[in-house]
Every structure is written in C-alpha cells, then in structure tokens.
Amino acid sequence: MKVYKSNSVEETLEILKSAPKSKIISGGTDLIIELRNHNSDVDYLVDISSIEELKKIEKVNDEYIIGSAVPFSDILNFKFPDNLKGFVNALNQIGSPQIRNRGTIGGNLANASTSADSAPVLLALDAKVGISTGDFEKEVSMTDFYDFIGEGLYHGIITYIKFKEIPLNSYLSFEKLGYRKSLAISKLSISTNITLNENFEIEKIFVASGAIGKYPMREYEVESKIISQPLNENIIQLSIETMKEIISERLKGRSSLNYKLSAIEYVLRSCLEESIQYFKRC
Amino acid sequence: MIKRGKGLAISYYGTGYGNGYPDVSNAIVRLNKDGKVSIFVGGTEVGQGAKTVFVQIAAETLNINIEDIILYSEDTINTPDAGTAAASRQTYNTGNAIKLACEKFIEELKAKAKEILNLDSTEGLIVSDSNVYLNSSKNDKVSFLEIASNVKNGFFESQASFTAHTVEMDVETGQGEPYWPYTFSACEVEVEVNTLTGIVNIIHARFAQDVGKAVNPRMIEGQIDGGFYMGQSYCLFEDLNIVDGKIMNNKYSKYLLPTSMDTIDIDKIIIEDPESTAPFGAKGIGEPVTIPVAPAILNAIYDAINVRINELPATPDKIISALKKVKSEDQL
Numbered sequence: 001m002k003v004y005k006s007n008s009v010e011e012t013l014e015i016l017k018s019a020p021k022s023k024i025i026s027g028g029t030d031l032i033i034e035l036r037n038h039n040s041d042v043d044y045l046v047d048i049s050s051i052e053e054l055k056k057i058e059k060v061n062d063e064y065i066i067g068s069a070v071p072f073s074d075i076l077n078f079k080f081p082d083n084l085k086g087f088v089n090a091l092n093q094i095g096s097p098q099i100r101n102r103g104t105i106g107g108n109l110a111n112a113s114t115s116a117d118s119a120p121v122l123l124a125l126d127a128k129v130g131i132s133t134g135d136f137e138k139e140v141s142m143t144d145f146y147d148f149i150g151e152g153l154y155h156g157i158i159t160y161i162k163f164k165e166i167p168l169n170s171y172l173s174f175e176k177l178g179y180r181k182s183l184a185i186s187k188l189s190i191s192t193n194i195t196l197n198e199n200f201e202i203e204k205i206f207v208a209s210g211a212i213g214k215y216p217m218r219e220y221e222v223e224s225k226i227i228s229q230p231l232n233e234n235i236i237q238l239s240i241e242t243m244k245e246i247i248s249e250r251l252k253g254r255s256s257l258n259y260k261l262s263a264i265e266y267v268l269r270s271c272l273e274e275s276i277q278y279f280k281r282c
Numbered sequence: 283m284i285k286r287g288k289g290l291a292i293s294y295y296g297t298g299y300g301n302g303y304p305d306v307s308n309a310i311v312r313l314n315k316d317g318k319v320s321i322f323v324g325g326t327e328v329g330q331g332a333k334t335v336f337v338q339i340a341a342e343t344l345n346i347n348i349e350d351i352i353l354y355s356e357d358t359i360n361t362p363d364a365g366t367a368a369a370s371r372q373t374y375n376t377g378n379a380i381k382l383a384c385e386k387f388i389e390e391l392k393a394k395a396k397e398i399l400n401l402d403s404t405e406g407l408i409v410s411d412s413n414v415y416l417n418s419s420k421n422d423k424v425s426f427l428e429i430a431s432n433v434k435n436g437f438f439e440s441q442a443s444f445t446a447h448t449v450e451m452d453v454e455t456g457q458g459e460p461y462w463p464y465t466f467s468a469c470e471v472e473v474e475v476n477t478l479t480g481i482v483n484i485i486h487a488r489f490a491q492d493v494g495k496a497v498n499p500r501m502i503e504g505q506i507d508g509g510f511y512m513g514q515s516y517c518l519f520e521d522l523n524i525v526d527g528k529i530m531n532n533k534y535s536k537y538l539l540p541t542s543m544d545t546i547d548i549d550k551i552i553i554e555d556p557e558s559t560a561p562f563g564a565k566g567i568g569e570p571v572t573i574p575v576a577p578a579i580l581n582a583i584y585d586a587i588n589v590r591i592n593e594l595p596a597t598p599d600k601i602i603s604a605l606k607k608v609k610s611e612d613q614l
Binding site for chain 1: 283476478479480481519535538540541542543544597598599602603606
C-alpha cells in the first residue's frame with residue numbers, strides 16, 4: 001500500500017481518479033482500524049490532513065463553515081452560542097480526547113456510520129455538505145447526503161460542512177445513549193432543533209436520529225405531528241409514542257428492538273426537556 | 283425513571299492453593315562484597331506491589347535501609363521457586379520465606395561478628411543499620427562491609443523455605459482446614475438505575491478490607507481501587523457474548539471496560555488484625571478486594587428496582603428486559 005500526501009483538493013481528485021483502489025485518509029480513527037481488520041481493499045491512501053483549505057473553521061455572516069479535515073477538538077475550541085449547545089455536546093461525546101484530536105468532521109460523515117455522533121445534530125441544523133469530484137462540485141443537504149453517497153463516497157471528497165446560526169428563539173439539543181460514559185459507540189441518539197413563537201408554540205422543528213436505521217435520518221413523522229403545537233408534556237408524550245411506532249417498524253425482528261423502544265423515551269424526553277429549560281430561561 | 287438503591291456484600295477468602303496442596307516459597311539472602319544485601323526470590327511482580335513488599339519485609343527483619351537491599355526476582359536461573367503470583371499468596375507465603383531467611387541470616391551475621399570481635403558468645407549482639415554490635419558496648423561493632431571482606435569469596439548466604447499448612451477436607455465430614463489464613467472483606471455501594479435505559483451509575487462506594495497488617499497502606503489502597511474496578515467491570519461491562527462457541531465481542535470496541543469516567547472515588551477502610559502465622563501479621567489481598575463488589579452492586583440494583591439480575595454482566599439491555607419481564611408478569 002502506498003500513501004500520497006496531497007497538498008490540494010485538485011491533486012487529491014486527480015489521484016483518486018487515476019488510482020481506482022484508493023481511499024482518503026485524514027485522522028484515520030476509523031480507516032486504520034478497518035485496514036487492520038483487512039476489511040478494505042486499498043492500494044493507495046491519499047492523506048488530506050495537510051490541505052490548508054480543508055482545515056479552516058470560520059463564521060461568514062450568519063453561517064458557520066467547517067473544513068472537512070478539521071479535527072473535532074479544533075471545532076470545540078471555536079466559540080458557539082448557548083443555543084447550539086447540542087452541537088458542542090455531540091462533538092464532546094465523540095470517542096476520547098485522543099480520538100477528538102485526530103478524528104475529523106468530514107470523516108465522521110464520509111464513512112456513513114449510523115452511529116456517527118455529529119450526524120444527527122447536522123441533520124437537525126439542516127447543514128449542507130460540500131462535495132467535489134473530478135467532474136463536479138456540489139452542495140448537498142444533509143437530508144440528501146446519505147442517499148447521495150450511497151455506500152461510500154468514491155472518487156470524490158467532502159470539502160466543507162456549513163450550517164446557519166439559529167435565532168435566539170431556537171434551541172438545538174442532543175442526547176446520546178452509550179454503554180459507558182466515554183469511548184462509547186452510540187446505541188441511540190436524538191437531536192432536536194426547535195424554534196418557538198411568542199405563544200410558546202413550535203414554529204419550526206427538526207428531529208434527527210442516529211443508530212435506529214441504516215443511516216442517521218430526519219424523523220419527519222414526529223416533526224409533522226408536533227409542528228404548531230405548544231411545547232409541553234403532552235407533546236413530549238406524543239413525540240415519544242410516534243418515535244416508538246417508527247422504531248417498532250424500522251427495527252422489526254431485531255434483537256435490539258425492545259431495548260431501543262425503552263431507551264428512546266429517555267433520550268427523546270431529555271432533548272425536549274432540555275429545550276424547554278432553555279426557553280424558560282429566555 | 284432514576285431509582286436509587288444501596289447494596290452490601292461481605293466475603294471471606296482463603297489465601298494460597300489450599301486443600302493440602304504443596305504451597306511452598308523459597309528465598310535466599312546474600313551478603314554482598316559491598317556490604318549490601320541481596321534477596322533472591324522467584325515471586326513475580328504483576329503490578330500488585332510484590333517487589334516493594336518483599337524489600338520492606340526484608341528491611342524490617344534485618345533492620346536496615348531499603349536502599350541497602352537489592353532484590354532479584356523473576357529470574358529462573360538465579361532465584362529459587364516462590365510459587366505463582368496467584369491465590370493472593372505472595373505477601374503471606376513468600377513474605378514468610380523472606381522473613382525466615384533473613385532471621386537465619388542474622389544468626390549467620392552474629393556468628394561472623396563473634397569471630398571478628400573475638401567474643402565468646404553471640405549473646406547480646408544486635409543487628410542494626412548494616413552493623414552488628416554488642417548491646418552493652420556499642421563501640422564493639424563490625425559493619426556488614428567488614429564482615430563481607432572477612433568471608434571467603436566475599437559473600438555468604440542463608441536460605442529458607444516456607445510451606446503454608448493446610449489439609450484436604452474430609453469428603454465425608456467436611457471437616458479440615460482447607461485454607462490458612464482467611465481474609466475478610468465488606469463492600470457497600472449506592473447506585474442509580476435508569477429504568478428506561480438500564481444504565482447503572484455507581485454514585486458511592488465504600489470498601490473495608492482486613493489485611494492482617496498493612497505493610498504498605500498506599501499500595502493496599504491502590505489494590506482496593508483496582509479490585510473494585512475489576513469487580514465493577516465484570517459486574518456491569520465485560521461481556522464476551524459467546525454465540526455457538528464463538529466470542530462475538532472480540533475487540534475492545536465491543537468488549538467494554540469502564541473508562542476513568544465510569545469510575546468513582548472509593549471510600550477505603552483498612553482493617554488491621556495481625557495474623558499470628560504471617561510475616562509481621564500481613565496477609566495478601568489481591569483477590570479479596572474484587573470478590574464482594576459484584577454482589578454489592580447487584581444487591582443495590584435490586585434495592586433500586588426490585589428486580590434480581592442473575593446473569594453477569596448486568597448490561598443495560600439485560601436490566602431493561604428483566605424490568606419488562608417483571609412488568610408483564612405483574613399484568614398477568
């Protein structure tokens with residue numbers, strides 16, 4: 001196996017095109033393990049960890065733009081407002097400090113894991129993902145991202161992830177369930193992004209889940225049931241019941257079904273109650 | 283959703299191989315040319331602190347500084363067999379062998395000193411700070427270094443062996459002394475159980491350990507910490523997940539151990555009650571510090587949610603299915 005240290009996106013795309021059995025490596029926190037387990041048929045690794053344009057994190061007007069090769073620790077050093085606490089929480093719970101120092105946000109999305117901790121919050125923020133291939137450059141919405149890349153992103157590279165800041169009457173929360181307090185693979189995760197109007201009614205809502213399907217996904221059914229409703233205990237109950245129906249259908253026949261049916265109640269309730277706490281403070 | 287419970291467990295545990303099985307430790311003590319003392323013993327350090335305890339027991343018996351002792355262990359050419367670092371037996375068995383060898387060595391030193399000092403008896407000779415001197419006349423003294431320069435080859439040594447005395451139990455009557463000595467432990471934990479996620483959070487833990495005599499209190503505290511975490515780990519985390527004889531959780535991403543985030547400070551209590559057959563009364567605690575932890579946690583879980591978990595590890599999914607089972611039985 002050979003490793004190319006690439007200096008630009010253009011160079012990376014050229015190498016990917018000319019060498020079919022090639023993979024991109026940045027932090028390598030997933031890929032190295034995959035290679036050690038001999039699960040990958042790879043001749044060339046293209047190291048993008050030195051490409052400056054992929055390592056920038058900035059706020060331009062009302063938008064956060066994060067280069068795909070930015071490690072989680074660097075993102076966490078960036079100052080985010082209180083109502084984006086869910087984003088910070090999600091990133092803080094990824095692996096361990098060592099993994100957060102190496103692992104990148106682009107990598108977390110590119111391997112399309114259903115347990116990827118950053119995915120539900122990015123879905124709930126309606127984030128956009130910049131993708132370049134030799135043939136085109138495209139900005140894909142997170143909601144279309146997994147369908148777009150299918151089983152993996154071949155001959156292309158994620159260049160950035162961007163999302164808009166949310167107004168003060170909005171709150172993003174995230175709750176993850178792992179079997180231990182650190183270095184835990186997510187068994188179940190939920191992120192909600194709720195905007196309330198002055199009557200304490202839900203004006204806008206995004207609900208996203210992790211580890212209850214093939215990919216992290218938006219839960220439109222829950223969103224449509226609780227939009228325009230007041231954010232209260234009844235709505236929490238309704239959300240939980242709806243999520244339980246979704247999980248029963250989606251995980252039918254799986255050994256994890258009963259456990260996740262129980263755990264979703266805690267995870268989803270935590271997100272919604274944390275949001276209520278925020279709105280009460282405002 | 284969050285239920286609290288307290289659990290207590292006590293245990294007693296026999297040191298050594300037991301049941302009359304030959305349980306022997308050997309040790310050699312040697313005076314070196316430079317007046318320092320070497321201890322040769324085949325007791326293995328596996329992180330439990332055996333090397334430190336061996337040197338402490340030798341220094342205490344010989345009444346010399348630990349800096350003047352050179353320990354050789356885990357070297358099968360040079361060290362006599364001291365049995366396995368198992369069965370919580372090294373402090374007791376090998377400690378006894380070292381103490382006996384050091385006591386013989388003292389008698390040898392006194393005999394050499396008697397010759398050098400032209401005394402008619404070893405009566406009244408005292409060994410202290412790498413010197414042998416006459417108690418009634420402290421100027422009549424000879425250092426270990428001087429003794430070494432007076433002996434042939436420049437060194438001499440003493441050897442001793444210790445065998446733990448146990449007998450096989452009578453299969454008919456159940457009588458006998460299958461182990462000696464025993465150590466006693468008590469563990470208390472308080473947990474929070476999330477009845478929706480099945481996650482058990484230990485919020486308080488206290489552990490009391492009978493040690494006979496604490497040779498090294500800090501290391502005992504370290505062993506209590508380590509033993510507790512191992513107990514917590516096999517009670518709540520470590521799951522081989524064997525399916526058709528195959529270990530499914532064959533990597534550390536699946537075979538979970540607690541991280542430092544999952545552990546808590548343990549309130550540690552050292553109980554000293556010297557054991558008459560032990561070196562300075564000290565007993566080994568390697569295994570005892572793990573034994574009552576899982577029963578205490580399981581009792582605490584029972585206290586919290588009124589459900590008995592009978593299979594380890596008590597992982598979150600097992601706790602949830604046990605709760606669901608009780609719930610559905612209640613509805614019948």
